Amino acid sequence: MFSDADMEARRWLRDMMGEAGLNATIDGVGNVFGASPNPGPALLIGSHSDTQPRGGWLDGALGVIYGLEVARSLGENQATSHLAIDAVAWADEEGSYLSCLGSQSFCGVLSPEEEISAANHAGETAEQAIARVGLTDVERVRLDTTRHVGYLEAHIEQGPKLEESGDVIGVVTSIVGIRTLHITFSGQQNHAGTTPMDRRSDAAVALFGYAVTLGEQLSELAGPTTVWTFGNARLDPGTESIIAGRADLVLQFRDPTDDVLDRFEQAAFAHAEQAAGSGPVDVSVKRARGPIPPTKMDDHLQAHIARAAEGRIPGRWVHMPSAAGHDPMILSDHIPCAMVFIPSIDGISHDFAENTSDEDIVMGCRVLADAAATIMS
Numbered sequence: 001m002f003s004d005a006d007m008e009a010r011r012w013l014r015d016m017m018g019e020a021g022l023n024a025t026i027d028g029v030g031n032v033f034g035a036s037p038n039p040g041p042a043l044l045i046g047s048h049s050d051t052q053p054r055g056g057w058l059d060g061a062l063g064v065i066y067g068l069e070v071a072r073s074l075g076e077n078q079a080t081s082h083l084a085i086d087a088v089a090w091a092d093e094e095g096s097y098l099s100c101l102g103s104q105s106f107c108g109v110l111s112p113e114e115e116i117s118a119a120n121h122a123g124e125t126a127e128q129a130i131a132r133v134g135l136t137d138v139e140r141v142r143l144d145t146t147r148h149v150g151y152l153e154a155h156i157e158q159g160p161k162l163e164e165s166g167d168v169i170g171v172v173t174s175i176v177g178i179r180t181l182h183i184t185f186s187g188q189q190n191h192a193g194t195t196p197m198d199r200r201s202d203a204a205v206a207l208f209g210y211a212v213t214l215g216e217q218l219s220e221l222a223g224p225t226t227v228w229t230f231g232n233a234r235l236d237p238g239t240e241s242i243i244a245g246r247a248d249l250v251l252q253f254r255d256p257t258d259d260v261l262d263r264f265e266q267a268a269f270a271h272a273e274q275a276a277g278s279g280p281v282d283v284s285v286k287r288a289r290g291p292i293p294p295t296k297m298d299d300h301l302q303a304h305i306a307r308a309a310e311g312r313i314p315g316r317w318v319h320m321p322s323a324a325g326h327d328p329m330i331l332s333d334h335i336p337c338a339m340v341f342i343p344s345i346d347g348i349s350h351d352f353a354e355n356t357s358d359e360d361i362v363m364g365c366r367v368l369a370d371a372a373a374t375i376m377s
Ligand SMILES: [Zn+2]
Pocket: 048, 059, 060, 093, 155
């Protein structure tokens, strides 16, 4: 985000939007915005154009090009040329500086303090980056609720479900919520040779036992699409001849419903209390900052996408939650949102190998265009 190549791509996209007849700008936070010259109400369509380091060619970019293509093709068709489609490429969805920077700015929920404090790996703040690329005094495009009646985003699934079920379109029902817990085990550091087994207060053993038994419990509490990850475990001091005095475990879990997230959290706390009670190691659980609540997609917009999919590929589409985060997490607090997924080959994403068949890419855009036309008619 905000590299020379990134800015060159934004200028290219702005020019393409202009050629499609949109009033195109790069706004003060790097969003590329193509406003239809038609009067509102307008449907906003797009995705993000930034990417992950060594990420693939479709994550984000696919939905951006779809937005441009839907605006262009509906504009060229006499039956739909009066409809207003505004195309958008959000800045920094992946969070080189701040996750969903562009959509947060658009919705007016980004504070100047956040732009000053959000920094990339090199320590450059979002504010400094915006100045470096010459956007400091450029106006920002803002959500206009008198014009924008909804937001559609198409995206690759980034997982294997569509490919496995043989479906071409996923109508996204919600974006999963994410919670993270930090579990700390406090024992007594001691000599690995001279401390008899019955006198140990081994934080490592407590950690392993906790993870295994909690993992079994979580399997029973999980919903059909819940995922959970013990993403990090650290023993302190973490060497072969010392009984660990302290150990830290990180558990993250994702589900489209608060119910399951609550159940998981309760289980983690209860199990910690139980483990600490039966000793000899103390166990405590802390919630990480910034849990992400599940985001429900708009039913009415979902119905339009489902109908469009059924019209193009009868029986070959499904309702499904999104297991990854997307800009509608921000936008849906302000306008109705919906998402269209297309298959990812082998479920691979955030890697150069990320791909989708040409046939599915074309079909995804047709379904999105059909849905956009019926939503606005
Ligand atoms: Zn993405």
